[in-house]
Amino acid sequence: MKTILICPVHRPAVARLAQNEPLVLVPLLGKCLLDYWLEHLVDQGERAVRIIALDRPEQVRARVGDGSRWGLRLEVLSFDDTSTRSAPEHQNPTTSNEGVPPEHVIITDHLPGLPGVPLFESYVTWFEALLSWIPFAANTPDRIGRKEIKPGVTVGLHSRISPSAQLHAPCWIGDNVVVGSDAIIGPGVILEDRAFVGPGASVTQSIVGPETFVGEMTLVERSLACGHLLINWKTRSCLEVPDAFLLSSLRTGQPASRTPARVNSPLVSLRNLIPRQLG
Amino acid sequence: MKIKHDGYRMSVSHIPELSTVNSTAFREEVQAAIPPTLHTLDIDMSQTHFVDSSGLGALFSLYRNTGNGGGLKLRLLNPAPDILQLIELTQMHHLFEINHD
Numbered sequence: 331m332k333t334i335l336i337c338p339v340h341r342p343a344v345a346r347l348a349q350n351e352p353l354v355l356v357p358l359l360g361k362c363l364l365d366y367w368l369e370h371l372v373d374q375g376e377r378a379v380r381i382i383a384l385d386r387p388e389q390v391r392a393r394v395g396d397g398s399r400w401g402l403r404l405e406v407l408s409f410d411d412t413s414t415r416s417a418p419e420h421q422n423p424t425t426s427n428e429g430v431p432p433e434h435v436i437i438t439d440h441l442p443g444l445p446g447v448p449l450f451e452s453y454v455t456w457f458e459a460l461l462s463w464i465p466f467a468a469n470t471p472d473r474i475g476r477k478e479i480k481p482g483v484t485v486g487l488h489s490r491i492s493p494s495a496q497l498h499a500p501c502w503i504g505d506n507v508v509v510g511s512d513a514i515i516g517p518g519v520i521l522e523d524r525a526f527v528g529p530g531a532s533v534t535q536s537i538v539g540p541e542t543f544v545g546e547m548t549l550v551e552r553s554l555a556c557g558h559l560l561i562n563w564k565t566r567s568c569l570e571v572p573d574a575f576l577l578s579s580l581r582t583g584q585p586a587s588r589t590p591a592r593v594n595s596p597l598v599s600l601r602n603l604i605p606r607q608l609g
Numbered sequence: 610m611k612i613k614h615d616g617y618r619m620s621v622s623h624i625p626e627l628s629t630v631n632s633t634a635f636r637e638e639v640q641a642a643i644p645p646t647l648h649t650l651d652i653d654m655s656q657t658h659f660v661d662s663s664g665l666g667a668l669f670s671l672y673r674n675t676g677n678g679g680g681l682k683l684r685l686l687n688p689a690p691d692i693l694q695l696i697e698l699t700q701m702h703h704l705f706e707i708n709h710d
Contacts, residue, residue, distance in 0.1 A: 571698065576698055
């Protein structure tokens with residue numbers, strides 16, 4: 331083992347990001363932080379990596395497996411493993427199998443090659459780091475079918491974008507994304523895989539998570555939207571949107587945070603009337 | 610809920626939530642209390658901890674029933690940050706003036 335990756339555990343400034351998975355597995359332009367690090371290490375010629383994952387290690391193990399996907403020999407250590415191995419009869423987890431200190435110990439709190447761009451200091455740094463990663467992510471050879479449809483706007487496979495939608499760079503649109511008519515996307519937007527943006531919606535300076543539904547005529551601005559969770563990265567305010575037709579997860583079994591509004595609620599008509607009022 | 614007015618300015622306060630549970634009553638009570646000479650309608654949301662689409666619909670009904678805000682000043686006072694997020698998500702901030710102390 332020449333390299334040890336230490337996964338960040340507790341980052342209170344971005345605690346809501348780790349609600350469903352550890353920070354290294356949070357979706358990030360179609361992959362996750364751990365994917366990018368492992369790809370980077372393979373490019374550097376690494377063949378064996380040890381991952382120390384104290385937060386939900388079972389999810390990390392499920393994601394990386396034995397490393398054969400990258401041609402790596404991988405070992406994922408959790409809290410229990412590190413406790414056991416700290417006993418005198420066992421080796422230190424930060425030493426290699428041969429008892430030799432590793433050449434690299436990396437704390438994965440930034441993207442590979444961008445040490446000056448921290449990910450987890452705040453929601454602002456998370457947003458800025460992801461935007462700065464777009465050119466790197468767009469140019470990797472494994473992004474099959476990704477196209478730059480205009481300068482600074484790249485679109486993934488099987489995405490459907492209405493001809494009347496407006497796209498403003500920089501903008502990353504993942505795979506299998508749907509953008510409805512007259513929607514405004516960008517500048518500064520990442521739509522992760524399988525996101526759905528309804529007609530007339532406006533998304534600017536924001537990230538929409540995978541399988542997230544953004545309802546018709548809604549306005550997502552300076553926010554991280556994932557399922558029904560909406561985080562304003564500027565003010566750090568968090569909202570669990572109570573009505574699925576505004577913002578929700580498309581994954582099954584993830585209902586809105588509270589009883590959904592009646593189908594004939596006044597806002598259904600409001601949704602249709604607002605454009606006329608604003609027009 | 611408390612409603613006060615002096616014929617010119619009306620203030621609605623002590624609204625713990627605006628949701629499916631109470632939005633109809635809220636709308637009807639406020640609507641009934643509006644005097645014909647009203648110039649400013651203040652809805653104090655400083656104690657409001659939950660709003661859903663029914664609550665926003667009630668606010669929108671007030672906007673509609675007061676002549677789409679024409680000539681009448683409609684203000685939402687001190688909404689909590691998460692409620693302000695919902696107001697902005699639905700673009701209601703284009704219809705109401707949002708004031709913070």
